Amino acid sequence: MLALRLARSSHPLVQLRRLFVAAAAGGTGFLLLSTVGHAAGHPTTAADSLVRLLWCAAPLAATAQLAVSVARTDPAARLPRGMAAAGLGPVRLTLFAASTTAVSCVLGIVLALLVFLRLRGKLGGSAAGIGADLLGAGHPVPLIGALLLLSVVPLTAAAATAVSLRPRRPRRQAVAAGPRAGTAAPSGLPWGIALTAAGLAIEAYAGRGVGAPGGLLSLPGRLIGSPPGVLAGWALSAFGLVLAGPGLVHVCGLLLCTGRPGALRLLSGRMLQEESHRVGRPLGVLCAVASAVCAAVQVHQSSASRPFGPLTAIGTAVVLGCVTASALAAALESRSARVHTMSALRRLGASASVLHRAAALRALALVLVLGPLTWAVAELATMPLLA
Template identity: 75%
Template sequence: MLALRLARGSHPLVLLRRLGVSAAAAGTGFLLLSTVGHAAGHPTSADESLVRLLWCAAPLAATAQYAVSTARTDPAARLQRGMTAAGLGPLRLTLLATASTALTCLLGVLLALLGFLRLRGDLGGPAGDAPFGIDSDLLGAGHPVPLVGALMLLALVPLTAAVATAFSLRPRNEAGSPDDETLPRTAPPSGLPWGIALAAAGLAIEAYTSPGTAGSGGLLPLPGRLIGSPPGVLAGWALSAFGLVLAGPGLVHLCGRLLCAGRPGGLRLLSGRVLQEESHRLGRPLGVLCAVASAAYAAVKVYEASPTRPFGPLTAIGAAVVLACVTASAFTAALESRAARAHTTAALRRLGASASVLHRAAALRTLSLLLVLAPLTWTVAEMATLPLVH
């Protein structure tokens, strides 16, 4: 009840983020339900249904990441003065944020369930072609769906998001350890060389196990065209993506180091120090965004070379959920970083720094990140597609 009351009194921007989490949960839940419908309508294609279910891991992980980033920026999850005396310590605030995330995702999956049943014709209406070109055959229309199994599968969405939120927001300074959210962290992250090594290893595995030609039938198929995926290609893509995510904080810190190189002026020094301090907070969401952008670019290039494997409507839904979630998570992390620098920004304004200087510093940080991350993302994507389209 407390989570519901806090949600009612939240800022409109916070409510908009929670609505976005509900929409992402609805999209992921619909994809999970479509796998159940496909299994019910095609009992002899168990392998294809299993692969469809495995592909749902990507939107599920993206939804959980967006839910965590939304919970981290929720003012209701921050420890305020007087909350401890009222019985809301760090642990209870974490539980409150976890409950809010679970309720938000639960709303989304319930909407997905209603839409799924309506499109199948189970709620009294006629079954037919759904919006976005989704054929009713993909949903198993006319075949009974095990409701208990579908509900258990849907429970994965709020459960995964809640567990991820609880793990991310767990109290970390109970034994006298320093609080990562209050102390500045300018030490370089240690994941950059490991991330580069993993990305290179993934590209090597993909090149070694790729079919070699675009027309050989072994290209990476997405939902709707799922059979025949070379395991090495999937493993190589996953390893390269994980390498980009692991290298994200180090790349952001590197951008800050480059801005501070030589004899920087006040603007460059301010921008570089901020990037170095916020690399731990911004790095992972930006690394995930780079990994998803690289995979999306590579997938488009591969499917352009193989017109016999078109994108399906469920593929479009899954891609939209993943891209929207990782982009929103990156923007949310930027807003979290801005909120964490509020005291520093106020101090700079008191010292005479104008608003235009702060805006130019923010633009310089954004430009430096684009100049470093965009070419790297494009390079990884191009190298990933070379073994598949040539």
């Protein structure tokens, strides 16, 4: 009852973020159901159906990331003392967050199931368009298997939320002495650069001849003939960008503090260094997805005979929406974490305009560093595919 009352009395913005999770889960669930429908309608092409199922891993991971980001920004997660007084200790608070995430995902899954059945003509009317071809309309679908496959979405999101918000022992903070003490730099930047370079090299080796007529890289809805080496290279370079994200944000802060910075540059740079561990990973994911989407669009524009399929549009919308919302949620979490710092600066005489200019300067620094890097990775990824 307490969990239900907390969910019902949440702020409208909190409810909106949970609806985003439900929408992402619904899109991912619809893609999973489409693989079941395709397998039922095309029993002789099991390999194609398996590839379609493997493509659902990206929307599933993006949905889990969004669920974790939304759970971390939940006001209840930032009030451990008050929740403990109400009977929700650290463990129960984690279970409450995981259960709330699961309920949101189940809501989206139910809507996806209704849409799937409607397009297949099971809820009245006749199947047409996407339902007649890609969803295997007219062929029976194993209900138990479909429900088991759909359960992967809420279980994955709930497990990721529980792992992210699990109770941790407080780390001993080393007492920093002197004015030069600051946040330690993330250690993943060299490894991230190395993995990105290795992924691009693998893609360059495996992508020779892919851009030839009839050999264009395929995506969901046009899955036959996707070279495994190219996909592995893309995945490795994307993982490298994600791993390098915190280090890149920390480098942005260092660049703002180089030379003889004024108060505005110094404040912006120190904040970026402090926030690099929190916002770096979601920004790295956003850069990885943006580079992959740009590369895929450039490759597919080179041949009019291989347009994007309808499932590609759904999967791309789910992934882009999830990673963008996760980055915004991380920024909101970072803003909530530095509220005491902002209050202290206001008490010291800093005006609101100065704080707004500092935020704009931080955003500009991130765009100037991460934007060209994302574009460069996308261009390097498309070169062997268009050769």
